[in-house]
Amino acid sequence: MFARLLLLFIGVPVIELLLFMFLGSKIGIAPTLLIIIITGALGAYLTKSQGLKALNKYREATSQGHLPHEAVLDGLMILVAGAVLLTPGFLTDAIGFSLLVPSIRAAVRGVLAAYLKGKVTIVGQNMGAPAASRGPQGVINIDAEVIDITPTSSSSSSEQSP
DSSP states (O other): OHHHHHHHHHHHHHHHHHHHHHHHHHHOHHHHHHHHHHHHHHHHHHHHHHHHHHHHHHHHHHHTTOOOHHHHHHHHHHHHHHHHHHSOSHHHHHHHHHHTSHHHHHHHHHHHHHHHHTTOOOOOTTTTSOGGGBOGGGOBOOOOOOOOOOOOHHHHHHHHOO
16 A cells, blocks of 8 residues: 555656656647646636535435435545646646546446445444344334332432431
8 A cells, every 4th residue: 555655646746747848848838837727727616516516416315315325426536636636737637627527437436336335334224133123114123121210218318418
């Protein structure tokens, strides 16, 4: 895991620097900086609009009593897209903009959901209870005995003495 993070934190900036140098030499410094500013502003706008759509999708799913797993994964990918779009660079912008395209995000969501499926346990109604103890409409029946505990006169007299 450390090696992957090290590669990510060193490799991505090196690639971005090489892309800046290459494109800057081809189109010039001013157009390169203008592209960075435009992609940052466009990325912020698209991240906000896509994030609001994901939030509405989450609210709709929860109001209907459904598990909002798609909206949560979409929101996570939009958050990552916004973070990499804030990072100046062409590679990170390409990754960020691709995560803001709904069809690409749906494909990534499928891969991400398959990866997380064995790693996440969803606990809900009737989860964890044996099938024999489940009652009608998801009610779990528990055999229990209620014991009435009333204070005896000896414990109440000890409480009143100083």
